[in-house]
Amino acid sequence: MKIWYFPILLLLVALTYSYWAGYTPAFLGVAYFIVSLVSYLLYAKDKKAARSGAWRVSENTLHLSALVGGWPGSIVGQQRLRHKTQKVSFRIVFYIMLLLNVGLLSFLHTPYGSHKLHTYIYNMENWTVSQFDSNLGVTVLLKLTKFRYDE
Template sequence: MLRYIPGTDDRGRLQALRVEFLVEVTEPAHFRWTLATWGALIFVALFLMALLATVFVGKLPFYIPLVSILLSSILFTEYQHDKKAAQASRWRTAENRLHLLSLLGGWPGALVAQQGLRHKSRKTAFLVPFWITVILNIAALGIFSNVFSALQSPARVSGYEHFRSSH
């Protein structure tokens, strides 16, 4: 936003005088490599390795880690967009949207964004529902893996069983 005083130049044309920016122009959101960021990255890497191992032993379909990575990328971008909007006093991303994407599997990207961008990382009213979505997502993956493995036909061999039988 600008504030100015209308005036005229020496030829009588309209011009803006004493123009001021009302909103401080800020730098875009920068990713910071802190101890908390590294902790989040390690936690996410361990989660993804566990997810891949679960796929490898045949308890989850192969597309689950892909969906998690896709949603994580989308959610990281949403956090980055929201941080920039907050800095520029623009329209923000609804917290319910962030929580929904987290619940659906994008929480690894959200966790890395929270720590690396230092955004939505302190407000308890946001963090409690966020961690609930993480727990619910992991619980849903556990239930889904049990149902998925129970529904598989005995003829279908997991990646691990295939690996063992070939050696």
């Protein structure tokens, strides 16, 4: 395994432990996966555009995708596609976005952060139930937002 995939492996272990210990809902892992997939696709689109001279994906968009949790997909995109690996200024900002995201994830494991997350999820669940009829999509969403010890 390449060394640059080690942070992704750590994230998978951390998210699994976080769910099983009751710190975060399963939705957080699902969100990381979806945003990572989108990030990878953005890198693929930008690489293709760079080769053909078409309209490029802005670096700010790539950085934003990393900040909101897509950094695993960004790492895979950078390494597999050999894209944005040589530009030092881009890499520095990318790693700052990665550290900010991991810092936020760590914050969710503090007593204050955990309380805020639980409150936000509880309010979101109540709003969802009051706004939408019960259907499969709502049921799945509510199941994913449950904390393990709430089940």
